[in-house]
Amino acid sequence: MRLVPWQPDDLLRRLDDVVSVYGEAMGYRAELLQTRRGYIGAHARRPGFRAVATLTTEGRLAGFGYGYTSGPGQWWHDQVRTALDEPDRRRWLTDCFEVVELHVRPSAQGHGVGARQLRALLAMAAGATVLLSTPEADEQTSRAWRLYRRFGFVDVLRDFYFPGDERAFAILGRDLPLAERAAPEDAPGIVGI
Ligand SMILES: CC(C)(COP(=O)(O)OP(=O)(O)OC[C@H]1O[C@@H](n2cnc3c(N)ncnc32)[C@H](O)[C@@H]1OP(=O)(O)O)[C@@H](O)C(=O)NCCC(=O)NCCS
Known part of the structure; x- marks a missing residue:
C-alpha cells in the first residue's frame, strides 16, 4: 500500500x-452517507485544506484523512467555540487545523495505516494547534x-453533544508541529508503506 497526498480535485474525483x-x-446507513457526501465535497474547497489517501497496489482506496483551517462561520468551529471559555478559545482556536475525517x-x-495517515496529515497541516x-x-x-492518545492528543471537551446528534463526543487537541517523538510509529511521511 502507499500513502499519497491529495489535492482537492483528487478527493472530489474519488x-x-x-x-x-x-x-x-x-x-x-446509506441516507446519512448521502448527506455527508455533500459536506465532504464542500469541505475540499475550504482554506488550508489538506488530505491524504492510502491506496492498495491495485489502486483501491484503503483509507483517507483530511482537514482544513478551522474558522468562524464553520458549523463545527462555531459549536466548539461556544462551548469553550475565553482562555480555551484563545488557546485552541486562534490558529487551528481541524482534522475533519480520518478513516x-x-x-x-x-496495520498502522491510520497512524501513517494522521502523521502525514499533521506534517502537512498549517496551524499552531x-x-x-x-x-x-x-x-x-x-x-x-x-491512536489519538498515542499522538499526544489531550482532552479539550468531554461528553459534548453537537446539535442534532444524540451521541456524546470528545473534542481532543494538541499543539503543532508534531514532534518527531510524539508518535512512535515508524511512518516517515509520504512514502510507500
Ligand atoms: C481509527 C482508525 C482511523 C485507525 O486506523 P488503523 O489503521 O486501524 O489504526 P492503526 O493501524 O494506526 O493502529 C491500529 C493498530 O495497529 C498497530 N500498528 C501501528 N503501526 C503498525 C505497523 N507499522 N504495523 C503493524 N501494526 C501497527 C497499532 O499498535 C495499533 O494497535 P492498537 O489498535 O491495538 O492500538 C480506523 O481504525 C478507523 O477508521 N476506525 C473506524 C472509524 C473511526 O473511528 N474513525 C475515527 C473517528 S474520529
Whole structure:
C-alpha cells in the first residue's frame, strides 16, 4: 500500500470511494452517507485544506484523512467555540487545523495505516494547534482513541453533544508541529508503506 497526498480535485474525483470507506469505517446507513457526501465535497474547497489517501497496489482506496483551517462561520468551529471559555478559545482556536475525517476500511485496519495517515496529515497541516472530535468510547478498546492518545492528543471537551446528534463526543487537541517523538510509529511521511 502507499500513502499519497491529495489535492482537492483528487478527493472530489474519488468521492464515491471516499464515501464508501467512510460508511464502512463508521458503519453508517446509506441516507446519512448521502448527506455527508455533500459536506465532504464542500469541505475540499475550504482554506488550508489538506488530505491524504492510502491506496492498495491495485489502486483501491484503503483509507483517507483530511482537514482544513478551522474558522468562524464553520458549523463545527462555531459549536466548539461556544462551548469553550475565553482562555480555551484563545488557546485552541486562534490558529487551528481541524482534522475533519480520518478513516481506514475495516479490512485494512490494525496495520498502522491510520497512524501513517494522521502523521502525514499533521506534517502537512498549517496551524499552531490541531483539534478533532471523536465519539466517546472506551479509551482502552477504541482504536481511534488509542491512536489519538498515542499522538499526544489531550482532552479539550468531554461528553459534548453537537446539535442534532444524540451521541456524546470528545473534542481532543494538541499543539503543532508534531514532534518527531510524539508518535512512535515508524511512518516517515509520504512514502510507500
Ligand atoms: C481509527 C482508525 C482511523 C485507525 O486506523 P488503523 O489503521 O486501524 O489504526 P492503526 O493501524 O494506526 O493502529 C491500529 C493498530 O495497529 C498497530 N500498528 C501501528 N503501526 C503498525 C505497523 N507499522 N504495523 C503493524 N501494526 C501497527 C497499532 O499498535 C495499533 O494497535 P492498537 O489498535 O491495538 O492500538 C480506523 O481504525 C478507523 O477508521 N476506525 C473506524 C472509524 C473511526 O473511528 N474513525 C475515527 C473517528 S474520529
